[in-house]
Amino acid sequence: MIAVLPSLLAASTVKSVGAVVAVLTLIGFVVYVVVNIRSGRDEIGSEIELAPNRKPYYPDEVLEGPRLTRALSTGLVLLAISALGLPLYWLNEPSRQDGAIAQFDATFVERGSLLFAPTADGGYNCAGCHGPGGTGGVAPPFTLTGAEGQFVAAVTWKAPAINTVLLRFSEEEVRDVLVYGRPGSPMPAWGALGGGPLTSQQIDELIAYLGSIQLTSTEAKTQSEEALRVQLGLEPGALIDYTDPAVGKAIFNLGLATGTAGGSYSCARCHTKGASYRDGDVSPANADLSNYIDFTDGSGANGFALTSGLVPRQFLTLDALIQFLRSGSKYGVLYGQRGVGSGRMPGLGDNPNTPEADDGMFTDGMLRAAACYESSLEGDVPPLGCKGSLPIPPAPQSGTLTMTGER
Ligand code: HEC
Ligand code: HEC
Known part of the structure; x- marks a missing residue:
């Protein structure tokens, strides 16, 4: 913010100088018109006698003397102004442009925060579901319907924290979610293209606002590991044994039962049907939810089923699978053996919006x-060599997917 101030000031100085020049010009013009009208005389006599071109003018001494000097000096001063003014303007131009960009960004963030605000303040109440500042919350009762469209129950659906969403998804991927929503969940479509109320510029403003409230990678990693300790019943700061399968299961369902960060760190919210509302309020309390909750981990929802035999094993080595979880999928890009990404699988270990590696939400141990x-969920094929304590593989140099196995 402090670094941005000088350039903002530069922009506003240029603006105020421009305003002063405009006002002075206007005043000068008015004075000129008034003086001209007042000095105008009524026509006297005949044109032949008093025609201006017949009036005797100054003698040569005057014309070539002080008058000439005055005209030349004025010219010199004006020339000096242009000669100095243009380079000065040019020198100031980069900071003026930076200032304009910073001001644009600040305006977008400000407008985005107004869109994010509660309905009472004229916003679209993202915070009503996603929590104040997008820290995670619950969507108000979401209706589950039966095969004939009949009411089954109202449930509270966890709304993931979105103060980390740009650590796991690219801006383009977030734009897709905002424009089209998440059909089948309480997240509505907001963009005009998806049938929502917002223009594409308003969507950009929301993304700019989201950008301004993101946690850093370190903060998110600390938060996710602390949530994991709570879930495992460990003391704050205690060592976590990442080779323990119970730890993997806890990560898969991270924060859903406790509500930490709206369950945004879990896999289950996308890969297990009903995981986002199985631990919440249900009304009526005795509703028959057997078709809606208590499915096995990874039985599939918005993200594919990951369980036995339902999907071909995409990743031949543990490293390739870790790398996929680290970077997520990209629209139209191959993952694993024959997977084509839609951009909806988040990159949990690497922020796709930066060139740096490993600046995501999960530590290597968690990945x-x-x-x-x-890989243990895949059932009919053996897990990818996870028994015992394997060393944590080194972080890859780039965030790109590499094809492994036979071609
Ligand atoms: C009625 C409640 C509700 C409102 C209002 C709402 N959301 Fe959501 N949003 C959700 C839920 C629930 C999900 C997760 C859906 C799922 O389970 O896949 C979600 C998902 C998202 C995601 C994807 C996050 C991820 O990691 O999967 C983003 C980004 C998002 N919302 C942004 C917004 C913004 C911005 C607004 C305001 C314009 C908004 N939401 C308003 C309920 C809501
Ligand atoms: C926001 C929703 C979401 C979350 C959270 C999520 N995934 Fe996914 N995942 C998907 C989607 C959608 C796909 C399908 C690929 C695509 O559309 O790009 C997928 C694909 C996968 C695949 C490849 C499946 C195949 O056979 O093609 C694996 C493995 C996987 N996810 C594991 C995980 C794990 C493990 C986690 C948690 C650490 C996780 N996912 C979190 C949405 C999600």
Whole structure:
């Protein structure tokens, strides 16, 4: 913010100088018109006698003397002003442009925060579901309907924290979610293209606002590990044994039962049907939810089923699977053996919006434990060599997917 101030000031100085020049010009013009009208005389006599071109003018001494000097000096001063003014303007131009950009960004963030605000303040109440500042919350009762469209129950659906959403999804991927919503969940479509009320510029403003409230990678890693300790019943700061399968299972369902960060660190919210509301309020309390909750981990929802035999094993090595969890999927890009990404699988270990590696929400230990647990769900094929304590694989140099196995 402090670094941005000088350039903002520069922009506003240029603006105020411009305003002063405009006002002076206007005043000068008015004075000129008034003086001209007042000095105008009524026509006297005949045109032949008093025609201006017949009036005797100054003698040569005057014309070539002080008058000439005055005209030349004025010219020199004006020339000096242009000669100095243009380079000065040019020198100031980069900071003026930076200032304009910073001001644009600040305006977008400000407008985005107004869109994010509660309905009472004229906003679209993102905070009503996603929590104040997007820290995670619950969506108000979401209606589950039966095969004939009849009411089954109202449930409270966890709304993931979105103060970390740009650590796991690219801006483009977040734009897709905002424009089209998450059909089948309480998240509505907001963009005009998805049938919502917002223009594409308003969507950009929301993304700018989201950008301004993101946790750092370190903060998110600390928060996710603390949530994991709570879930495992460990003391704050205690060592976590990432080779323990129970740790993998806890990561898969991280924060859903406790509500930490709206369950945004879990895999289950996407890969297990009903995981986002199985631990919440249900009304009526005795509703028959057997078709809606208590499915096995990874039985599939918005993200594919990961369980036995339902999907071909995409990843031939543990490293390849870890790498996929780290970077997520990208629209139209191959993952694993034959997977084509839609951009909806988040990159949990690497922020896709930065060139740096490993600046996501999960530590290497978490990625490894999640990968081992995930591969154990595949059932009819053996887990990818996760027994015992394997060393944590080194972080890859780039965030790109590499094809492994036979071609
Ligand atoms: C009625 C409640 C509700 C409102 C209002 C709402 N959301 Fe959501 N949103 C959700 C839920 C629930 C999900 C998760 C859906 C799922 O389980 O896949 C979600 C998902 C998201 C995601 C994807 C996050 C992720 O990691 O999967 C983003 C981004 C998002 N919402 C942004 C917004 C913004 C911005 C607004 C305001 C314009 C908004 N939401 C308003 C309920 C809501
Ligand atoms: C926001 C929703 C979401 C979350 C959270 C999520 N996934 Fe996914 N995942 C998907 C989607 C959607 C796909 C399908 C690929 C695509 O559409 O790009 C997928 C694909 C996968 C695949 C490849 C499946 C195949 O056979 O093609 C694996 C493995 C996987 N996810 C594991 C995980 C694990 C483990 C976690 C938690 C650490 C996780 N996912 C978290 C949405 C999610």
